[in-house]
Amino acid sequence: MELTVAQKLDALLKLQTIDSQLDDIRKMRGDLPEEVRDLEDEIIGFETRIGKFNSEISALQEEVDRYKSTKKDADKLIARYKEQQMNVRNNREFDAISKEIELQSLEIELADKKIGESQFRIQSKQEEINATQETLNTRKEDLRVKKQELDQLVAESEADEKQLAVEREAQSKNVEERLLLSYNKIRNNALNGLAVVTVKRGACGGCFNVVPPQRQADIKDKKKIIVCEHCGRILADVDAVVEVATTGRGR
16 A cells, blocks of 8 residues: 555654664664774774784894804804814815814804894894783773673663664664665764654654645645655654654653
């Protein structure tokens, strides 16, 4: 059955009333939900940073192990060359072996330098991990407290919110799809969540700009859907008070 414009506006205004009650419940929670999300994101960031530092430390430790292995190989070569020097037949062979010993000694010096540099970087990374972990622990405690506060607020209004959600679902079915899409779009763009408003004291109930008398008369007639020329909200009635069925919850 085709609904009249008056019925469509009534359905929209009732839906807005339910949504406004849901908004009021959520406003009671203040910025807590956003603060919890921000803390969760921050914690993920710190954990990612610590993971990155640990990966860098692992890579640096592998470098240290490689240079230590290089030192061992060089020590073995030096020992072998020194043994060979004991059996040389001339000065040319002696000088050649001495040069090899010198080269391996330089390899050991370079390895020691690289080991020292890597160990210094490992220590620096570990200090960064310790500082980040300390901050992470603080943020985790902040999150625990904020979540506890939020859970308490949610628990206090959970029953009302669930019932309103059921009512909203039912009322949404009373609004034709095209109007519902427009309603949701306007509501999402409105800072106060109002998509459907009444004209009060000659002004739009959403943006408070004056509505001309002739336009007010058209709104009262409810022959067509009229929107505020300033904010685009749907103007449902003039100084109307809509009675919405309740279940005795005292909202």
